[in-house]
Amino acid sequence: MIDKLVVVGVGLIGGSLALDLKHAGLVRRVVGIGRSPENMARALQLQVIDEATSDYAAAADADLVLIATPVGQMGRVMAGLAPVLGPHTIVTDAGSTKRDVAALYRQHLPDHLPRCLPAHPIAGSDLSGASAARYGLYQDRHVVLCPLAETAPATVELVGRLWQSCGARLVQLSTEEHDAVFASVSHLPHLLAFSYVNGVLDRPHAEASFELASTGFRDFTRIAGSHAEMWRDIALANRVPLLAELSAFEARLTALRAALEAADGAALHELFERASAARQRWGKHSGL
Amino acid sequence: MIDKLVVVGVGLIGGSLALDLKHAGLVRRVVGIGRSPENMARALQLQVIDEATSDYAAAADADLVLIATPVGQMGRVMAGLAPVLGPHTIVTDAGSTKRDVAALYRQHLPDHLPRCLPAHPIAGSDLSGASAARYGLYQDRHVVLCPLAETAPATVELVGRLWQSCGARLVQLSTEEHDAVFASVSHLPHLLAFSYVNGVLDRPHAEASFELASTGFRDFTRIAGSHAEMWRDIALANRVPLLAELSAFEARLTALRAALEAADGAALHELFERASAARQRWGKHSGL
Structure with a gap:
């Protein structure tokens, strides 16, 4: 049981955690810190938070502060928190990269x-403000915890328990492992999809190509419609x-090119079969 | 109105065309040619065809022959048709590549x-036999016609009219344009998806990666679960x-790598924004 939770950035991620914790009776009071008066008014109206402010002093006596802003704003948030934070307050975040955020903790909150x-809770990235917050967002979703060497076991335990109470599955990784894993399964596919669509645009037969593209193209390129600034x-x-x-990946394409240039059917079959079997296993296992 | 339609390879593609044409009253009699007695029995039972045989002589007096086998079997089929085909019979196919099929026509049916x-009708590739055939498969789907220099206008008109009667939208391309377009919007994405999944499998953090992969990964890699032999x-x-x-595409990746190595945020934003805008336009336009 937590007396005071402060959420900096009251959107889908922070707001949904606040809703679940209050619903479970695990937090008495939620204070939202944000810069948009409209969003804060909406958060109050929807009872996602109990109080709204733009003053970091509200974090002074918090049990837990969740920083749920875009990663690009987290340095500024930590700099605002640093002078006011009480010694017992736990600080965590929901950023989609972790080595850079760990460096920000070290820079702004070294003591x-x-x-x-x-x-890093793995849940939708459609960060459309407080009205996007909803109960049950984290049910059966993964939350990755990346403790620093200095992080106390009691800190990991408290934050972990709160996420678990929302139905989340905990995974513990180093910040390096986290960033490598998400570079592999999320960031690279986005960059490949963006590059692929740009490639189609510049081919001589672009118009007929877009006209005749079908469901395979649709799914493969869905993430290419993502928000350019966020992905930059x-x-x-x-x-x-x-x-x-x-x-x-480029090394893979080189191998593929060699097999294709040599018209090596056996090699192509082996490449395709291995991927196909792995993707089918994943589909069954993941339930997605 | 056609008196006799012969379908070689009675599966999703050929069977569905037969069903629609009979339903529209545009064909009097459908004869299926195939090698699997079980599949032919099923096709008869489902009234996809009226007669079943494995003898190409059945095509002798057909008005139209549709070759709807995998492309790898089309040479053998044309060789079987060549000695029996009457002079007025029109022959068309549903192969997913067109330069190679055009060459087979020239080789086996030069006169x-x-x-x-x-x-090439653009419809699902789940070729699971006669029981997959269904009414309305071609409604609002594209059918690409690739006439040879020698193809008579009356041939294009008859085949085109039949596809249109099933609700299909006709697109006319040269065999070269067809193959370039489908290399771009279908074949390359499949090969990229296969290569990407193989890449993830071989990374040191593969296990955590598959565990934490989410909806973006799911959609981007869906086509990597495709049939290896067909894609070979x-x-x-x-x-x-x-x-x-x-x-x-490799040239695109080289440009991406340069922007990433230089940490050139403006260049990355421009690449992502162009792709994102194009993908969003396509999503609205295609209705897929």
């Missing part, structure tokens, strides 16, 4: 690290692991 | 070319245009 826990920030924040994933 | 029309055949049949598409 507070035992109570800091970088984390993610690509920059995670560029080192992403470059490693890109290199590994 | 019959005015009555030959390579074609398509890749081999269309390898020249496919290599051209692959080269163009």
